[in-house]
Amino acid sequence: MVWRTLLRRTPSIPVTKPIAIIGGGPAGSSAAEQLARRGHKVLLFDEKLAWEKPCGGGITDKALVRYQYLRDVGIERNLVDRCELISPGGRRVTFDLGKPVAIFSRRVLNGFLLERAQEAGVEVRQQRITAIQGHAGEWRLRTQHEDMKAEFIILATGARNPFRAQFSRPYAPEDLMATAGYYIPGSTGCMQIRFLRGLHGYIWIFPRPNHFSAGICGRMGDKSTSELRRLLEQSLTERELDFKGGTFYSHLLPSLRLTTLRHAPVDGDGWAAIGDAAGFTDPITGEGLYYALRSAELLAEAIIAEKPSSYRRGLRNDFLPELEMAARVADRFFTGSWMGEAVTERMVQFTGSSPKFQQLMCDLFAGSQGYLTLRQRLYLSLPRMVAESAVNSLGLRRNKHVSSGAELQY
Numbered sequence: 001m002v003w004r005t006l007l008r009r010t011p012s013i014p015v016t017k018p019i020a021i022i023g024g025g026p027a028g029s030s031a032a033e034q035l036a037r038r039g040h041k042v043l044l045f046d047e048k049l050a051w052e053k054p055c056g057g058g059i060t061d062k063a064l065v066r067y068q069y070l071r072d073v074g075i076e077r078n079l080v081d082r083c084e085l086i087s088p089g090g091r092r093v094t095f096d097l098g099k100p101v102a103i104f105s106r107r108v109l110n111g112f113l114l115e116r117a118q119e120a121g122v123e124v125r126q127q128r129i130t131a132i133q134g135h136a137g138e139w140r141l142r143t144q145h146e147d148m149k150a151e152f153i154i155l156a157t158g159a160r161n162p163f164r165a166q167f168s169r170p171y172a173p174e175d176l177m178a179t180a181g182y183y184i185p186g187s188t189g190c191m192q193i194r195f196l197r198g199l200h201g202y203i204w205i206f207p208r209p210n211h212f213s214a215g216i217c218g219r220m221g222d223k224s225t226s227e228l229r230r231l232l233e234q235s236l237t238e239r240e241l242d243f244k245g246g247t248f249y250s251h252l253l254p255s256l257r258l259t260t261l262r263h264a265p266v267d268g269d270g271w272a273a274i275g276d277a278a279g280f281t282d283p284i285t286g287e288g289l290y291y292a293l294r295s296a297e298l299l300a301e302a303i304i305a306e307k308p309s310s311y312r313r314g315l316r317n318d319f320l321p322e323l324e325m326a327a328r329v330a331d332r333f334f335t336g337s338w339m340g341e342a343v344t345e346r347m348v349q350f351t352g353s354s355p356k357f358q359q360l361m362c363d364l365f366a367g368s369q370g371y372l373t374l375r376q377r378l379y380l381s382l383p384r385m386v387a388e389s390a391v392n393s394l395g396l397r398r399n400k401h402v403s404s405g406a407e408l409q410y
């Protein structure tokens with residue numbers, strides 16, 4: 001009937017000009033899908049669409065629980081249930097994660113999210129936006145072939161955001177990490193993270209469904225891309241991984257300082273930024289996928305409620321304090337000392353020698369342990385962690401045939 005047709009086509013709120021989303025990664029696609037499902041007309045622009053990205057592609061249990069479609073989807077992924085940590089001094093520990101990390105190829109993951117957006121009614125255009133002019137409600141976007149208008153603009157262009165200077169402020173080198181790496185054939189059920197002396201960053205080897213994503217990240221200005229590449233190749237050679245036949249890549253990763261997180265605008269009159277374009281990446285772990293999806297969700301909720309200015313408040317009430325705490329302690333984590341040794345050295349030592357500390361590490365990887373409560377948990381657990389570490393380091397074991405109150409024996 002006619003009235004049913006009209007009902008299907010009537011959006012939840014009046015639509016005049018479309019919402020323009022620039023960037024078709026997880027953040028842009030997710031925001032586009034949610035807005036389109038609530039009746040908004042959405043144009044999504046991305047020059048590359050689904051493409052392979054030089055990152056681990058790991059999604060934590062926290063994200064899988066919140067976004068169950070990623071947990072239940074049938075697309076290829078690798079569920080990794082073990083992790084090997086290597087300290088600057090060469091200590092190694094391999095442990096079970098408890099709750100697996102799902103590692104996706106970014107080409108596959110991005111393609112899946114774009115398909116969901118299109119199924120919701122998003123118009124996806126494989127075009128590059130070359131210029132933005134105008135103001136809220138009257139934005140004019142230019143591509144190589146045409147001009148168009150938009151009511152609201154969402155920037156989801158990643159760390160290399162060409163419009164950041166126009167809407168916010170450019171990143172300083174101290175707010176970015178350079179990455180370099182290879183895609184190497186092969187896979188396994190264990191991921192590896194290695195820390196190096198003097199490196200504000202780490203080396204990772206993440207097993208995707210049919211290849212390894214092996215890479216290194218370091219703060220821009222500390223080491224050049226060529227230096228990072230040399231350190232990575234040396235590590236891969238030691239592990240006997242043949243990188244010479246692999247595809248090389250490099251990329252930028254946001255790793256914002258506390259002052260930048262607190263003061264750089266992520267929204268304004270008629271626009272907002274989400275995901276990496278807003279700098280929402282953990283400055284310690286480099287995890288960005290959860291924050292891409294969550295910031296997209298928070299912004300979509302604000303727009304659907306016709307209160308886009310509430311987006312910033314939503315961030316403040318959600319994950320922004322966690323990222324600020326991570327930014328506060330990132331330098332200390334990578335270059336500081338704890339109990340007479342490097343923080344990363346002690347971290348690997350305690351992971352291997354203290355079951356209680358190992359459980360803490362599992363919770364960090366799962367996303368269930370945040371930074372805001374980490375300090376309190378460490379203080380409360382430290383005596384037991386030190387005792388467990390001492391027992392294991394000295395080779396002390398409790399005789400299983402005596403009571404729990406008996407003396408420790410060699």
